[in-house]
Amino acid sequence: MRKHDPKNGEEPGGASRRDFLRGSGLAAASAVLTGAATTALDEARAADDGPKVLSGEVEITLKVNGEDRKTTVEPRSTLLDTLRNRLDVTGPKRVCDRASCGACTAIVDGDPVYSCTTLAVTCQGKTIETVESFDVGEQGVPHAFHQNDGLMCGYCTPGFVTACKALLDKNPNPTLDEVRRGLDGNICRCGTYIGVLQAALDAAKAMKGA
Amino acid sequence: MNAFDFAAPTTVEDAVKLLGVPDAEALSGGTDLLGRLKDYASSPKRVVYLKDVKALAGISGDATDGLTIGAGTRLADVLADKAVKESYPALWQATLEVGTPQIRNMATVGGNLLQRPRCWYYRAGNGLLAVKDGKSLVREGDNRYHAIFETDGDALFVNPSSLAVPLIALGAKAVVAGPRGERTIAVEDLYQIPKSGKDSELTLAPGEVVTKLVLPPAKGLNASYEARQKQAHDWPIVLASVNLNLDDHKVASSRIVVYGVAPIPWRSKAAEEALAGKLLNPESAAAAAAASIAAAKPLSMNAYKVGLTQTVVKRALMVAMGNRYWEG
Ligand SMILES: Cc1cc2nc3c(=O)[nH]c(=O)nc-3n(C[C@H](O)[C@H](O)[C@H](O)COP(=O)(O)OP(=O)(O)OC[C@H]3O[C@@H](n4cnc5c(N)ncnc54)[C@H](O)[C@@H]3O)c2cc1C
Ligand code: FES
Ligand code: FES
Numbered sequence: 001m002r003k004h005d006p007k008n009g010e011e012p013g014g015a016s017r018r019d020f021l022r023g024s025g026l027a028a029a030s031a032v033l034t035g036a037a038t039t040a041l042d043e044a045r046a047a048d049d050g051p052k053v054l055s056g057e058v059e060i061t062l063k064v065n066g067e068d069r070k071t072t073v074e075p076r077s078t079l080l081d082t083l084r085n086r087l088d089v090t091g092p093k094r095v096c097d098r099a100s101c102g103a104c105t106a107i108v109d110g111d112p113v114y115s116c117t118t119l120a121v122t123c124q125g126k127t128i129e130t131v132e133s134f135d136v137g138e139q140g141v142p143h144a145f146h147q148n149d150g151l152m153c154g155y156c157t158p159g160f161v162t163a164c165k166a167l168l169d170k171n172p173n174p175t176l177d178e179v180r181r182g183l184d185g186n187i188c189r190c191g192t193y194i195g196v197l198q199a200a201l202d203a204a205k206a207m208k209g210a
Numbered sequence: 211m212n213a214f215d216f217a218a219p220t221t222v223e224d225a226v227k228l229l230g231v232p233d234a235e236a237l238s239g240g241t242d243l244l245g246r247l248k249d250y251a252s253s254p255k256r257v258v259y260l261k262d263v264k265a266l267a268g269i270s271g272d273a274t275d276g277l278t279i280g281a282g283t284r285l286a287d288v289l290a291d292k293a294v295k296e297s298y299p300a301l302w303q304a305t306l307e308v309g310t311p312q313i314r315n316m317a318t319v320g321g322n323l324l325q326r327p328r329c330w331y332y333r334a335g336n337g338l339l340a341v342k343d344g345k346s347l348v349r350e351g352d353n354r355y356h357a358i359f360e361t362d363g364d365a366l367f368v369n370p371s372s373l374a375v376p377l378i379a380l381g382a383k384a385v386v387a388g389p390r391g392e393r394t395i396a397v398e399d400l401y402q403i404p405k406s407g408k409d410s411e412l413t414l415a416p417g418e419v420v421t422k423l424v425l426p427p428a429k430g431l432n433a434s435y436e437a438r439q440k441q442a443h444d445w446p447i448v449l450a451s452v453n454l455n456l457d458d459h460k461v462a463s464s465r466i467v468v469y470g471v472a473p474i475p476w477r478s479k480a481a482e483e484a485l486a487g488k489l490l491n492p493e494s495a496a497a498a499a500a501a502s503i504a505a506a507k508p509l510s511m512n513a514y515k516v517g518l519t520q521t522v523v524k525r526a527l528m529v530a531m532g533n534r535y536w537e538g
Contacts, residue, residue, distance in 0.1 A: 051224050053256065055215040075216030075257065076247070097248065099241050099313060100443055111286070111315040117244045118316070119237070121216055122259055163311070184442040185310030 060124050064089055065133035073120045080104045080115035083130065091131035091158045102186030105159040105166075106130050112166035112185070131158040134165055141165045144203035145196070152190035160186045164200045172204060211247040218259040222266070222387050222421055228258045230389050230417040236260050238282060239316035241309070242325035251326070251333050266320070266421060273297030273428040281320030281384075281420040285373075286311075288319060298425060300376035300432035300451040303529075304469075308372050310442050320420045322373045323384070323400060324412060327473075328445065329356065329367035339364045339407050353509040355447070358516055359472040361507045365403050367473055369411065370445055374401070374475040376434050379451035379465040382425045388418035397423065401474040411473055430455040431490075433530035436469070437522050446470060448518045450526035454490065461485045461494070466502065466526075471519055478502040481523055490531060499524035 054075055061070045062079075064087060071086040080097075083089040083106070092115050095103035099117040106115040107129040136142050141164050144150070151157040160183065167174060167182035174182060179200040188196065219225045229236060235254035237243050238261055246252040260266060266282030269291050277293055288294055288305050295302045308314060308322070326332070331340030331347040340347040341364055348356055348366040356366045377397045385394050400420075402413050414420070436449035449469035455462045466481040484501035488494040502523045506516045528535060 050227060051217050051219040053215050053217045053228070055213075058216075074213060076211050076213055078244070098245050099309075099316075102310070102312065105312060112312050113316050114241075114312045117240050119216075119240065119244070119257075119259075122218070122237075122240075122261065182311060185312040187443065 054121065058121060060121060062087070062120065062123055062128055063126065064128045065130060075119065075121050077120045078116055079106065079108075079118040079120045079123050079128070082120035083115060083128075089130055089132060092162075093155055093158060095155065100187075101156070101159075102163060103156055103159040105162040105186065107162060107166045107169075110166070110169065112163050114185075129162075129165075131161050131165075134161065139206045139209065141168070141199070141203045144199040144206060148195040148199040148202060150192055150195035150199040152192055156186060156188040156190075156192075160188065160196055164196075164203065167200065168204055168207060172207060174200065174204060176201065211244075212250070212253045214247075214254055215256045216259065217256070218262045220262050220264070222263055222419060225258055225260055225263055225419055226387055226389060226417055228256070229419065231256060232416070234258060234417070236419060238318040238321035239284070239313075240321075241313050241317045242321060246326060246333070249333055250335055260320075260419065261318070267318075269294070271425075276427045277425040279319055279423045279425070281318060281323075281422055283319050285309075285314040285317045285319070285322065289314065297428035298376070298380060298432060300379055300434045300453060301373065301425075303434040304372045304376045304436065304449060304451060307436070307438065307441070307446070319373060319423060323371050323377070323397070323420065323423075324414070325370050327367035327411065328370045332367060337407050338367070338404060338409075338411065340366075341407065349509060352511060354511040355470075356509055356512055357472050358506045358508040358512055358519070359476055360403060361509060363403065363405070364407075365411065365473040366509065367411075368470050369401060369473060369475050371475065372436075372446060372449060372469060375449055375467045375469040376432070376451040377423060377425070378475050378477065379434075379453040379467045380425050380428075380432060381453070381465065382423050384420050385422045385424060386414065386418050387421050388415060392421075394424070398475065398477065403473045431530040433526055435522055435526040435529050437518055448515060448522045450519075450523045452523075452526045452530050454485075454527075454530055456490060459489055461488055461490055466498065466523060468502065468519060468523065471506075471515060478523065480504055485527075490527075492528065492531075492533070492535075495524050495527035495531070498527060 057072050059072050061068050069087050073082050092106050093103035095101045097116045099114045104116040105112050109126045141161050163186050217228045233255040237257045237259045267280045269279050271277045272293050382397045383394050384397050432453040434451040436446040438446050451467050453465045464482050464485050466478045468476040481498040481502035484498040499520045503516050503520050
């Protein structure tokens with residue numbers, strides 16, 4: 001791992017932290033560089049001629065399940081590792097870490113995405129939803145998975161439940177084919193697909209009963 | 211993954227400026243770049259995030275005047291566009307099965323066009339051409355997913371972009387912004403066959419950003435057809451896009467482009483010539499498909515792609531005619 005070099009915080013051309021914040025689409029004060037870099041930036045702010053280059057450790061705020069969570073990451077930190085290791089939000093699972101299995105699925109600004117292949121620094125100012133926030137009552141997706149034996153080892157389950165919730169949020173009346181396509185981005189090594197598909201259809205019905 | 215500096219500009223100008231240092235790389239959806247960083251196939255010192263550049267996203271225009279698709283437009287938004295679906299079905303059909311729903315929510319058109327090859331020897335850190343001690347790892351190794359055309363050289367990977375193929379068939383142009391201003395090039399000119407290990411398969415100069423794709427007015431017939439081993443989570447094995455201009459039912463001009471067979475999106479001039487001046491029907495489609503594979507030189511494990519290419523080219527032409535006989 002490369003050592004944090006606060007001097008890197010200055011280039012190019014002494015751009016301002018304010019512009020970086022603007023660039024990330026969030027309000028000022030929700031992201032700050034730490035320590036010496038902050039001082040360097042304060043000095044550079046006067047120049048105000050371009051977006052900020054971040055390096056080393058970065059303090060960010062992520063809106064996870066309705067709550068603003070402040071933490072420190074590096075630019076290279078993925079959303080998945082940040083959720084799991086920094087914020088203790090362990091619903092999203094790390095399986096392939098290569099955008100190929102769906103276990104890490106989170107809902108960002110309403111769309112299901114792979115959190116293993118998303119940088120945390122790009123998620124500031126966005127709404128992040130994970131399985132922790134879902135309704136666990138009889139109208140919720142988790143209950144439908146339970147009722148339909150939609151899991152065996154359970155490792156893929158949070159990802160499936162999340163993809164399923166995202167699908168039903170957009171399409172409350174999916175056909176079986178639409179469910180299949182909507183859950184295409186998730187893989188279950190235990191082969192619980194029959195239960196998963198039925199759970200999605202049942203959850204759609206249960207939600208309407210709510 | 212190595213550490214890198216990170217910037218998120220909001221204008222194309224700033225993006226170009228930030229990319230104008232050695233070892234900088236753009237980041238859009240990240241579905242290609244992040245995997246490469248994790249595998250140490252790429253290790254940029256600076257990553258410039260383009261998705262906050264709002265001017266890069268969105269679709270405008272129509273089939274009559276031509277369509278402009280921002281390079282930052284997500285694949286999910288391409289699929290949701292009525293003009294694409296109705297008038298540029300070659301593009302819509304080729305985008306439909308790319309990756310997974312999550313990938314289509316993340317990936318952008320620009321990133322799709324500029325994603326790097328998926329050759330496993332390249333991804334494992336053996337360089338783009340994967341030549342070690344004078345020997346080609348691909349030629350001597352597992353080359354089941356590699357090229358069948360232009361295989362005399364060392365570049366044996368296939369271009370991985372599903373969207374390049376229909377965009378080239380449709381005659382789309384890419385608008386490129388760089389340190390020396392803006393230029394417009396044909397989408398096929400984004401690609402080249404690297405001659406040595408120092409070359410890239412992409413032609414963009416350092417610091418250049420694709421800002422938009424400009425599609426000419428939709429005339430004639432266009433369609434795509436692909437063969438996949440798995441229905442999700444994977445690239446096609448072979449995909450063909452066709453764009454045909456008819457004059458009195460005869461093919462006045464055509465573009466036939468094939469994915470999965472060469473280090474660049476493969477324009478089959480042989481198939482286009484076979485079709486020129488012919489009535490468009492199942493017989494001429496079959497003849498063009500046969501012509502498309504005449505120059506194929508498969509590797510040790512991928513001769514199956516030759517027959518597959520013939521079938522896929524024929525079926526793409528049949529889809530353009532509205533005849534999906536294999537579904538009946
Ligand atoms: C499981 C899986 C299955 C897949 N299946 C398919 C498939 O069937 N067909 C297919 O085509 N692809 C497939 N892909 C690849 C995926 O479509 C691409 O990774 C994606 O389209 C790249 O877009 P992105 O925005 O995520 O690019 P990024 O990963 O952000 O960038 C890719 C490259 O393009 C450069 N770049 C991005 N935007 C610009 C720009 N505007 N100007 C200049 N350079 C730019 C970046 O620097 C980088 O080098 C699959 C991927 C996975 C993980
Ligand atoms: S862990 Fe993210 S897709 Fe597999
Ligand atoms: S329940 Fe084990 S992977 Fe799906």
